[in-house]
Amino acid sequence: MATFGKKLNIVLVLLGLAMAPAAFAQQAPQYSQYIFNELVINPAYAGSKQILNINATYRSQWTGFDGAPTTQTISIDGPARNKSLGWGLHLMNDEIGVQRQTGAYLNAASRISLDRFSTLALGLAVGASQYTLDGTRLRPGSEMPDMAVPQTRVSQLLPDLKVGVFFNTERYYAGLSAASLIPFKDSETDISTPRRHYFLSSGYLFDLGRHMHLKPSILIKEDFRSPTGVDLNVFLLLQRVVWVGASYRTAVPMFTKQEMKQLDKRNALAVMAQVYATPRFRVGYSYDITLTELRNYGSHEVSLGYTFLQKKYGRILTPRNL
Numbered sequence: 001m002a003t004f005g006k007k008l009n010i011v012l013v014l015l016g017l018a019m020a021p022a023a024f025a026q027q028a029p030q031y032s033q034y035i036f037n038e039l040v041i042n043p044a045y046a047g048s049k050q051i052l053n054i055n056a057t058y059r060s061q062w063t064g065f066d067g068a069p070t071t072q073t074i075s076i077d078g079p080a081r082n083k084s085l086g087w088g089l090h091l092m093n094d095e096i097g098v099q100r101q102t103g104a105y106l107n108a109a110s111r112i113s114l115d116r117f118s119t120l121a122l123g124l125a126v127g128a129s130q131y132t133l134d135g136t137r138l139r140p141g142s143e144m145p146d147m148a149v150p151q152t153r154v155s156q157l158l159p160d161l162k163v164g165v166f167f168n169t170e171r172y173y174a175g176l177s178a179a180s181l182i183p184f185k186d187s188e189t190d191i192s193t194p195r196r197h198y199f200l201s202s203g204y205l206f207d208l209g210r211h212m213h214l215k216p217s218i219l220i221k222e223d224f225r226s227p228t229g230v231d232l233n234v235f236l237l238l239q240r241v242v243w244v245g246a247s248y249r250t251a252v253p254m255f256t257k258q259e260m261k262q263l264d265k266r267n268a269l270a271v272m273a274q275v276y277a278t279p280r281f282r283v284g285y286s287y288d289i290t291l292t293e294l295r296n297y298g299s300h301e302v303s304l305g306y307t308f309l310q311k312k313y314g315r316i317l318t319p320r321n322l
Helices: 002-019
Strands: 052-060 070-079 085-096 099-113 119-134 153-168 172-179 197-204 206-209 212-222 228-238 242-252 268-276 281-290 299-308 310-312 315-317
Touching: 085 119, 099 153, 242 281, 268 299
Parallel strands: none
Antiparallel strands: 052 070, 052 299, 070 085, 085 099, 099 119, 119 153, 153 172, 172 197, 197 212, 206 212, 212 228, 228 242, 242 268, 268 281, 281 299, 310 315
């Protein structure tokens, strides 16, 4: 009975987050391998590697748990003919419980060379998302339905806007971005939409030898209404072919006095690897171990990437490590 009680509590938490638009906003999709493709969190990243890249990601969170989140993304970015400009396209589909978000974004970034080795980029992403809530799949716990939750399948197409700043050198990077910048009041939508999110990221690449490099990084996620999300990451690059590393994810009440429960802390440990099977093609995998009541349900994330290498001055341009 105790185990059943815990599962019931978890179900209620998931249902509350996903299906109560009057009280909660849908959370931004969760990724572990954004470290290898920051376009999913920062539009100013578009074209930063100066080479055309295509990335695809599939994430199954809390695998085996009914109604748990699943996310799929496809992104492409590269430089324009004018090397100071970058462009990108990001497609995503995110589903949790009976609610789904499907979105498409066009990214544009303007890159300013500060000196020979450092660049500052300003980015903008415009797009739209289709939000769907299938109320026919809900199973109310009482005979009286909650009038705040639709009893039928409802869907809305809403515009969206993201902005970002991205600074990088050959070894260091830092980015700041904001997503879901177009606000909607509860009276304007029938279903919940993501609240405004801010992302602050930074990392550095250290040499540990001729064929080994260390890359620590951090990501801070903030919406100023719930605990601040913090990702601490560390990776090794071996022979410039294999990345192996780990990420620790937690949450701290930096800008809110909200009392944190175990699930609010969102503590998790992710281990991941990325391999360049060829100079053009890479494969990545991560496994998240949740350190909360959902610890029995791991999360899997698979990514594929393809780079269109270019020749310049008689040599092949290869992807930058950052």
